[in-house]
Amino acid sequence: MESRRNRARISLAVLTIFAIVTVFAVRLVDIQLVQASELNKISNDKLAQSLIKYGTRGPIIDSNGNILASSVERYDITVSPRVVLGDHGLTDKVINAMNRIALITEQDPATLISAITDDPTSDFAYLTKSVTLDVFHKVRDLEVPGVFFQLRPSRTYPNGAIAGNLVGFIGTDGPQAGLELTENECLKSTDGSTSYEKGEDGVPLPGSLVTTKEPKNGGTLQLTIDRDLQWYVQKRIAQTYKALGAEWATAVVIRVKDGHLMAVADYPSVDPNNVDGVPNTALGSRAFSWAYEPGSTMKAITAATLLDTGAATQTSHVVAPGRLYLSDGGFIKDSFSHDDLRLTLTGALVYSSNTGVSLLSKKVPASVRRDTMLRFGLNKETEVGFNGESEGDVHPVDQWDERTNLAVQFGQGMTATSVQMASAYQTLGNGGVRMPVTLVEGCTWPDGTVTDRPKTTGTRAVSESAAKKTVQIMEQVVNHGWASANLTIPGYRIAAKSGTAEVAENGIYGKKTVISFAGVAPADNPEYAIVVTAGIPNKLYSSGAIASTFRDITSRVLTTFRVTPSTTRAPELPLTW
Amino acid sequence: MTNLAYAPLPHRFAPRPGIELVPRVDRRARPRVAYAVVTVTSVLVIFALQLLLSIMVSQGAYDIDTLQSKQKELLRTEQALGEQIDLYGSTQNLAASAAALGMVPGANPKFLDIGSGQVSTAPRLLDANSCGGSCTNVPNALLTGLGQPHWSQAAAEPTVHPESTTTTTSGTDSLPAPVTH
Numbered sequence: 066m067e068s069r070r071n072r073a074r075i076s077l078a079v080l081t082i083f084a085i086v087t088v089f090a091v092r093l094v095d096i097q098l099v100q101a102s103e104l105n106k107i108s109n110d111k112l113a114q115s116l117i118k119y120g121t122r123g124p125i126i127d128s129n130g131n132i133l134a135s136s137v138e139r140y141d142i143t144v145s146p147r148v149v150l151g152d153h154g155l156t157d158k159v160i161n162a163m164n165r166i167a168l169i170t171e172q173d174p175a176t177l178i179s180a181i182t183d184d185p186t187s188d189f190a191y192l193t194k195s196v197t198l199d200v201f202h203k204v205r206d207l208e209v210p211g212v213f214f215q216l217r218p219s220r221t222y223p224n225g226a227i228a229g230n231l232v233g234f235i236g237t238d239g240p241q242a243g244l245e246l247t248e249n250e251c252l253k254s255t256d257g258s259t260s261y262e263k264g265e266d267g268v269p270l271p272g273s274l275v276t277t278k279e280p281k282n283g284g285t286l287q288l289t290i291d292r293d294l295q296w297y298v299q300k301r302i303a304q305t306y307k308a309l310g311a312e313w314a315t316a317v318v319i320r321v322k323d324g325h326l327m328a329v330a331d332y333p334s335v336d337p338n339n340v341d342g343v344p345n346t347a348l349g350s351r352a353f354s355w356a357y358e359p360g361s362t363m364k365a366i367t368a369a370t371l372l373d374t375g376a377a378t379q380t381s382h383v384v385a386p387g388r389l390y391l392s393d394g395g396f397i398k399d400s401f402s403h404d405d406l407r408l409t410l411t412g413a414l415v416y417s418s419n420t421g422v423s424l425l426s427k428k429v430p431a432s433v434r435r436d437t438m439l440r441f442g443l444n445k446e447t448e449v450g451f452n453g454e455s456e457g458d459v460h461p462v463d464q465w466d467e468r469t470n471l472a473v474q475f476g477q478g479m480t481a482t483s484v485q486m487a488s489a490y491q492t493l494g495n496g497g498v499r500m501p502v503t504l505v506e507g508c509t510w511p512d513g514t515v516t517d518r519p520k521t522t523g524t525r526a527v528s529e530s531a532a533k534k535t536v537q538i539m540e541q542v543v544n545h546g547w548a549s550a551n552l553t554i555p556g557y558r559i560a561a562k563s564g565t566a567e568v569a570e571n572g573i574y575g576k577k578t579v580i581s582f583a584g585v586a587p588a589d590n591p592e593y594a595i596v597v598t599a600g601i602p603n604k605l606y607s608s609g610a611i612a613s614t615f616r617d618i619t620s621r622v623l624t625t626f627r628v629t630p631s632t633t634r635a636p637e638l639p640l641t642w
Numbered sequence: 643m644t645n646l647a648y649a650p651l652p653h654r655f656a657p658r659p660g661i662e663l664v665p666r667v668d669r670r671a672r673p674r675v676a677y678a679v680v681t682v683t684s685v686l687v688i689f690a691l692q693l694l695l696s697i698m699v700s701q702g703a704y705d706i707d708t709l710q711s712k713q714k715e716l717l718r719t720e721q722a723l724g725e726q727i728d729l730y731g732s733t734q735n736l737a738a739s740a741a742a743l744g745m746v747p748g749a750n751p752k753f754l755d756i757g758s759g760q761v762s763t764a765p766r767l768l769d770a771n772s773c774g775g776s777c778t779n780v781p782n783a784l785l786t787g788l789g790q791p792h793w794s795q796a797a798a799e800p801t802v803h804p805e806s807t808t809t810t811t812s813g814t815d816s817l818p819a820p821v822t823h
Contacts, residue, residue, distance in 0.1 A: 132728050138718060198722040223728035225782025270703065296733040296780055303779030332779070339783035555762070556753055630753070 112262040118276070119218050120254030123283030125232055125244060127292040128327075128506060132223055133232050134245065134337070136254075139195040139219040142170070142204055145188045146181040148211030155182060162209045169203045170196060195219055220245075226336035227296045230350040231288070231329055231504065233452065234337035242335075242348050244505070247452045248286050251508035251517060255281040284516075287506040289325035294318065294625050298330040298618055302597065305614045306332045309580075309602035315352040316597045316614075317487035318622055321585065323521065324491055324500030326449075327593065327622070329353070329484065353451035356458065356480035357600065360566025361417045361608075362583040363476030366489055367426055368414055368538055369497070370437040373531035376428040379538055379638050380409045385421030391467050397423055400565065400607075411538045412640030415546050417563060423471035431462045431470055438473075440499065440526035441489040443481050447502035448520060457481040476566055477574075487596040490583050493539075494591030497532035498523040536560045540588045540635045551612035554620050556630040558588035561615060563608035568601065577601050580608040582615035586623060587631045593622050734782040 096104065125134040149159055160178065167174040170193045180190045195217055196204075205214065220235045233243020240246040257280030262273035298316045306314040318327040333347040340348070371377035385406045388396040399418050406418065413421030426434065438444065444459040459479045460469070469478040481489075484502060492499040503519040510516065526532075539560035543552045552561060561584025568577040581598040585591035597615045604610075622628075729735065753762050 131731075135725075135728065137725050138721060198718050221725060221784065223725070223782075223784065224732045225734055225784060226780045227733055227782075293733055296737070299780045307779075336781045336783050339781070342781070342783070 109262075112270075113260050113273075114263045115258060115260040118257040118259050118278075118280040119216065120256055120280035121282045122218070122220065122254045123252040123285050123508075125248075125252070125286045125288065127228070127288055127290050127295075128325075129291065130287075131292045133228050133288070133290075133292065134220060134222050137219050137221045139197065139217045140201040141194045141215040141217050142166070142192040142196060142201075143213045143215055144181055144190050144192050145211045145213070146183075146185050146190055147188050149181050149209075150185050154185075162207065162212075165207055166192065166204055166209065166212070169200055169207075220337075222337040224292060224296075225338055226334060227292055227299065228288070228290050228329075229337045230331040230334035230347075230352075231290065231451075232337060233349075234335065234340055236340070241340075243350070243452055244286065244288070247450065248505065248508070248517075251284040251286050254283040257281070282511045284508040284510045286508050286517075289320075289327065289503055289506050289519075290329070291327050291625065294621065295328040295330060297621050297625075298328040299332065299334070301614055301617055301621075302330050302599075303332045305597075305599055305611055308604070309599050309610055310604045311599040312601040313351055313355070314597075314599040315355075315483040316618055317352055317483045317595070318618065319484075319487045319491045319502070319594045321491050321494035321591045321594055322500070323503065323519070324448075324488065324523075325503045325506075325519070326484070326487075327626075329504070349453050350451060352483040353447075353449065354453040354455050354482070355600075356455040356482050356485075357579045357598075358477050358479065358566045358568065359481050359486055359581060359598075360476040360564035360579065361419075362486060362490075362562050362564035362581055362596070363474065363479075363481075364414050364417065364422050365493060365535055365539055365562045365583070366438060366441055367422055367434075367474040368410060369493060369527045369531050369535040370429060370434055371410065371425055372534050373437065373497075373527035374429050374433060377410045377425050379411050379534050380642075381425065382642050383408055383410070383413060383421045383424050385413060385416075385418040385424065387420070389420040389423055389471075393467070395468065397468070397471060407642050409639050409642060411541050411638040414538050414562065415542050415640050417546075419475045422475050426471060426474040431465060434474065435459060435462050437527065438479075440524065441492050442485055442499055442502070442526075443479070443489065447484055447488060449484070449502050449504045451484075451504070454484075455480075455482050457485055476564060483596050483598050486581075486583055486598075487594055490585055490594035490596060492526045493532050493535050494585035494594050495523070495532070496529040497525055497527040499526050536585060536588055536591060537636055537638065539584060541638050541640065543584070543588075544635055545640065548609045548612040551609070552582075552616050554586075554616060554623065557586055557623055557628070558631040558633075558635050559586045559616075559619060560584050560588035560591070563612070564598075565608045578607075580611055582608060582611055584615065584619070586619050587628060588635065589631050589633055592626070592628050593619075595619050595622060729784055732782055732785070734780060735785055738785075 122136045124132055124136065126132055149162075155178070159181070160174075163177040163181070164174045166172075167177050172193060177192055180192055184190070192212070201214060204212070222229065222232065222234070229243075231243055233245035234241055235245055240249050240252075245252065257276065257278040259274065259276040259278075261275065262270045298318060302314040302316045305311070314332045316328065316330045318329075319325065320327055329350060329352050331347070331351045333343050334350070335343050335348050368377075371381075372379070385399070385403075385408050387403045387405070388398045390396045397419050399416075399420055406412075406416070406421070408416065408418060408421045410425060412418075413425065438459050443457055446454050446456050457480045459473065459481075465473070465478075472478040488499065488502050491502075500523040501520040505517055506519065507515045508517040527535075537560070539562050540558060542563070543549060543559045543561050546552075546563070548563060552559060561582055564579075564581040564583065566579045566581075567574040568579055569575075570577065579598060579600045580602060581596065583594070583596040585594045595615060595618055597611055597618060599611050599614075602610065754760075755762060
C-alpha cells in the first residue's frame with residue numbers, strides 16, 4: 066500500500082518536471098529559432114551603434130608631387146533644440162552659450178539663436194557647417210549640452226587658382242568640373258561601415274566591433290603640370306590680359322619629346338576654393354574648350370605641308386601681291402599694304418604674307434593639305450579628353466569655297482583650340498612626329514598599382530626634314546621679323562610664328578581679333594613648344610602686343626627645366642629674291 | 643544411433659561455487675568534509691578569476707577606447723597641420739613672402755663667363771610689371787586670413803630697377819654661350 070502511493074507520487078513529479086521542461090523547450094525553440102532574427106534586430110537597435118567609415122578621396126598632385134587638391138576633414142556643428150531648451154526654454158544660460166559659440170565660429174549670435182528657436186521640439190538643426198579642427202576643438206571645449214559634431218569630408222586646394230582651370234572643383238553634389246569630374250573613377254573613395262554594441266556609457270563592448278564594409282580610399286592622380294611654371298604662366302597671361310583689355314587669354318606649354326603638358330593657363334580662371342569669384346564662363350579651361358580661328362600661326366603648318374610634299378623649298382620664289390583677287394571680285398590681302406613683293410617661302414612667313422602663302426599653297430591639292438592638318442591633330446579632340454573639350458573645325462574639302470581653300474592655310478575659315486595648336490607645334494619640334502597630348506601621368510591606387518599611364522606611340526604628320534626646315538623658317542621670323550626685339554632670348558635660339566586672326570561676327574570679319582604667338586625652343590634641338598593667345602583685345606590688335614609674353618614664358622620654361630643653351634648659330638635663309 | 647553418449651554431464655554433477663559473507667556497507671557513512679571544501683573553494687576561485695578576467699577585459703576595452711580616440715585626435719591634428727604646411731608652401735604664399743622681403747624675380751637667363759668672371763644678359767627690366775610676387779593675379783582664397791610671416795611688416799618696399807648689364811646681345815649675331823677654358 067505504502068509503496069504504491071510512493072510510486073504514484075514519483076510518477077506525478079516526473080510528469081510535472083517533464084511538462085515544465087517541455088514548456089521551456091518550446092519557448093526556447095520559439096525564441097532561439099522562430100523569433101530569433103526579429104529579437105536580434107530589436108536588441109541591436111537598442112545596443113548597436115553603426116558608424117560610417119569614410120574613405121579618403123585621392124589627392125591630385127603636380128609632376129613634382131606638390132598637392133593641387135587634397136581631402137581634409139571639416140566638421141558640422143549641430144544642435145538638438147529640444148535638449149538645449151529643455152524645460153526652461155531660452156534662458157540666459159543658453160543665450161550666453163550661443164554667444165560664446167558665435168564668437169568662435171565668427172557668426173551672428175542671432176543666427177544661432179534662431180537655429181534653436183525655429184523648431185524648439187526638433188532634435189536636429191545645423192549651427193554651422195564645415196568648420197576647421199581648430200574651431201571644432203574650441204566649441205567642443207565649451208561643453209554645451211545638446212551641441213554635437215559631425216564629420217564632413219571636404220576638399221581643399223592649397224595652391225588656389227594654380228591649375229584651378231584643370232583640377233576643377235567639387236560642389237555639394239560631387240565633382241563639378243575639370244579633372245575632379247573626368248578622373249572621378251581614379252579619385253573617388255567608397256565609404257565603409259562598422260558597428261559595435263555600446264555599453265550604458267557609450268563605450269564599445271569588448272569584442273563587439275564589427276566592420277561590415279571596409280572603406281576604400283581613392284587613387285592619387287598625378288598630372289604632367291609643373292606647379293611653379295603654371296603659376297608663372299598664369300600670372301604672366303593675367304598681366305597680358307589686363308594690359309590688352311582682352312576678353313580672355315590662354316597659354317600652353319607642351320614638352321616636345323612626349324606631348325606632356327607642362328602648363329595650361331587660362332585667364333580668367335577659377336580658384337577652386339572660391340568658385341563664386343569668377344563668372345561661369347571661367348570655370349573650365351578655355352585652352353581646351355574654346356576653338357578660334359588661329360590666324361597666321363597656321364602658316365607654319367602650311368610651310369611644313371609644302372616642304373613635305375615637295376611643292377616648295379625654303380627658298381622657293383613667289384611674287385606676293387598686296388591683294389590677291391578672287392573670281393568673285395573679292396580679294397585676300399596682307400596685314401600691311403604693299404606692291405608686289407618678291408618673297409621666298411621663308412620670306413612669306415617672316416613678313417606673314419597671306420597672298421604669298423596662298424599662291425604657294427595652290428601647288429598642293431586641297432585634300433592633301435587638309436589631310437596634313439588632320440595629321441597635326443586638328444579637327445578632333447586631343448587624347449586628353451578634357452571636360453568640355455572642343456574638336457575645332459577643319460571642314461571637309463568639298464565645303465571649301467575659293468576663299469576658304471586659301472584662307473585655311475593662314476588660319477581663317479577653320480578653328481582650333483590653344484592645346485591643338487600647341488600639339489601641332491610639338492609635332493614640328495619633334496621632327497614631324499605628333500605625340501599624344503598628355504595631362505595625366507597616372508593614377509596610383511592605394512595598393513601601389515598604377516593605371517591611366519600615358520600613351521607613348523606617336524604618329525608621323527610630316528617628314529623629319531620638312532619639320533626641321535619649318536623650324537628653321539620660324540627662326541628667321543624671330544631673328545628678322547618685326548617683333549624680333551621682343552622675341553629673342555640671349556643664349557637660346559628661338560623659333561616662333563605670330564598670328565593675328567580676325568574674328569567673324571555674324572559671318573562678317575570686323576575689328577575684333579585673336580592675337581597669338583606659337584613657337585618652339587631651343588630651335589636647334591626643340592624641347593618645348595609654347596603657344597600664347599589673347600582673345601578680343603580692346604587696346605592693341607596686333608600679335609606684337611603679346612610677343613613679350615611669349616618671350617617671358619619661353620624664358621621661364623628654359624630656366625625652369627634647365628635647358629642647355631644653344632651652341633650653334635641660326636642658319637641664315639634668304640627672305641627675298 | 644544417437645550422440646547422447648557425448649552429451650555433457652548433467653549440472654548436478656558440476657562443483658558449486660563457494661559462497662562468502664560480504665561485509666555490510668554502512669549507508670549512513672558521511673563523505674569527507676575535505677572534498678566539499680575543495681570543490682566549493684575551486685568553484686569560488688573560478689568565479690573570482692572569471693570576474694577578475696572580465697574586469698581586466700573591460701578595463702582593456704576602456705583603455706582601447708581612450709587610446710583610439712586619442713589616436714583619432716592626433717591624426718586629425720596631424721592632418722590639420724599638414725594642411726597648414728601645404729598652404730604655407732603654396733606658390734602664392736612663397737611669392738608674396740619673397741616680395742615682402744624685397745625680392746623680385748629675374749626674367750632672363752644669365753650666363754657666367756668663367757674666363758672673364760662677368761655675368762651677361764640682355765638689358766631688360768627685371769620685372770616689367772613691377773609687382774614681383776605680390777600680384778594677386780593667381781588668387782588663393784585660402785590665404786586670406788592666413789597669418790603673414792613675422793618679417794613681412796618690417797620688409798622694405800620691393801624695388802624694381804633696370805638690371806645693369808655687362809654684355810648687350812642682339813638675337814642672331816652673338817650667342818653669349820659660356821666660353822670655358
